[in-house]
Amino acid sequence: MNEMLGDETISSWLERRLFYASLGGESQFSCGIREYLDARANSDADYYSDQDFGCLVSMLPYIPPDLSLHKMPATSFMLIPSLERINFCPACVKDDLKTKKTAVWREQWSLGWYVICVKHRCTLCSLGTEHRVDSTKYRAEKACKFLIENAYLNPHSRQSNEYPLSSVLPIDRTVKVLANEIDGLAFIMQLRIQQLTMYKPSIASAELALIYDLMSVMLRSHVRRIEAAPFCYQLVKKITGRNFSIPRQLSGDASVALSGIAQVVEPYPRLLAMALSAFLLELPGSQARWLRASQLFAEMGMLVPGDKGLLYAALAGVPELGIKSWFFKRISRYPIELRMLCRKFSLDS
Numbered sequence: 629m630n631e632m633l634g635d636e637t638i639s640s641w642l643e644r645r646l647f648y649a650s651l652g653g654e655s656q657f658s659c660g661i662r663e664y665l666d667a668r669a670n671s672d673a674d675y676y677s678d679q680d681f682g683c684l685v686s687m688l689p690y691i692p693p694d695l696s697l698h699k700m701p702a703t704s705f706m707l708i709p710s711l712e713r714i715n716f717c718p719a720c721v722k723d724d725l726k727t728k729k730t731a732v733w734r735e736q737w738s739l740g741w742y743v744i745c746v747k748h749r750c751t752l753c754s755l756g757t758e759h760r761v762d763s764t765k766y767r768a769e770k771a772c773k774f775l776i777e778n779a780y781l782n783p784h785s786r787q788s789n790e791y792p793l794s795s796v797l798p799i800d801r802t803v804k805v806l807a808n809e810i811d812g813l814a815f816i817m818q819l820r821i822q823q824l825t826m827y828k829p830s831i832a833s834a835e836l837a838l839i840y841d842l843m844s845v846m847l848r849s850h851v852r853r854i855e856a857a858p859f860c861y862q863l864v865k866k867i868t869g870r871n872f873s874i875p876r877q878l879s880g881d882a883s884v885a886l887s888g889i890a891q892v893v894e895p896y897p898r899l900l901a902m903a904l905s906a907f908l909l910e911l912p913g914s915q916a917r918w919l920r921a922s923q924l925f926a927e928m929g930m931l932v933p934g935d936k937g938l939l940y941a942a943l944a945g946v947p948e949l950g951i952k953s954w955f956f957k958r959i960s961r962y963p964i965e966l967r968m969l970c971r972k973f974s975l976d977s
């Protein structure tokens with residue numbers, strides 16, 4: 629249990645050591661580490677500057693061989709702010725509870741585009757925005773408690789390997805099939821982003837910027853006097869039956885509305901925006917999936933365009949808001965292939 633996992637954050641490893649020490653297992657782990665962690669409340673809880681890292685290393689009774697590899701996140705693309713990293717894979721935490729007695733907080737969970745666990749293929753859960761963590765001390769504890777309260781540890785809930793989305797999905801079969809299609813689409817986008825973050829910035833940055841722009845359009849704030857809730861959130865509600873908190877604003881300024889994406893803490897709205905982006909950007913495997921999804925929406929009484937142009941028009945909202953003209957200007961800055969791809973869906977609207 630001493631070793632650091634390949635995708636574990638440093639703070640998770642430290643918290644685990646302190647947890648084992650509190651059980652009497654690692655008495656050489658001093659209380660100075662607790663003070664060190666708490667004193668970092670205003671910095672990033674998981675990642676460390678050279679100076680912070682040096683200070684930490686000098687305090688540790690022993691140092692895992694690859695500790696320094698975990699000093700910085702693998703990518704900063706859509707890195708969630710430190711205290712809002714409240715999303716986790718319920719299946720990973722359940723395994724950890726059995727084998728390590730506490731949760732191991734993974735680096736990937738702090739990335740806004742990592743919405744489906746690659747190992748378990750289930751959607752990430754959220755502690756909920758009311759559980760924003762002010763210290764890494766309580767994060768694992770809250771995740772374990774969340775699982776127990778939501779009966780994830782009950783053997784009767786293990787018949788299928790599927791985990792409901794934040795335990796909020798009704799069990800209706802159509803909704804379940806639809807949610808699976810949406811998960812599949814989001815996973816296609818997640819793998820693409822993962823691939824792009826491993827390329828050189830000169831190759832990947834334009835496509836990552838486009839993905840972020842599209843998601844900003846879909847997950848913009850709700851400008852109440854100008855339009856109804858953004859279409860993406862209406863779709864989220866249809867699938868989950870839940871009202872996720874939508875960032876709101878009164879001003880009709882497009883640039884302010886577009887910054888709403890940064891306030892989306894829970895994974896499901898981001899997952900849906902990624903699914904829609906996979907279809908609009910024609911990622912392999914996305915077209916047939918989206919057609920099936922739009923038919924399933926129709927079965928549930930919601931007309932959702934199967935056509936890219938109409939879907940984009942619905943997602944980007946009324947022209948008065950200025951989102952469409954903003955995106956149109958952005959397109960002109962992309963490299964030619966991406967420009968052509970975007971014009972296929974955004975030109976007529």
Ligand SMILES: [Zn+2]
Pocket residue numbers: 717718719720721745746747748749
């Ligand atoms: Zn997992």
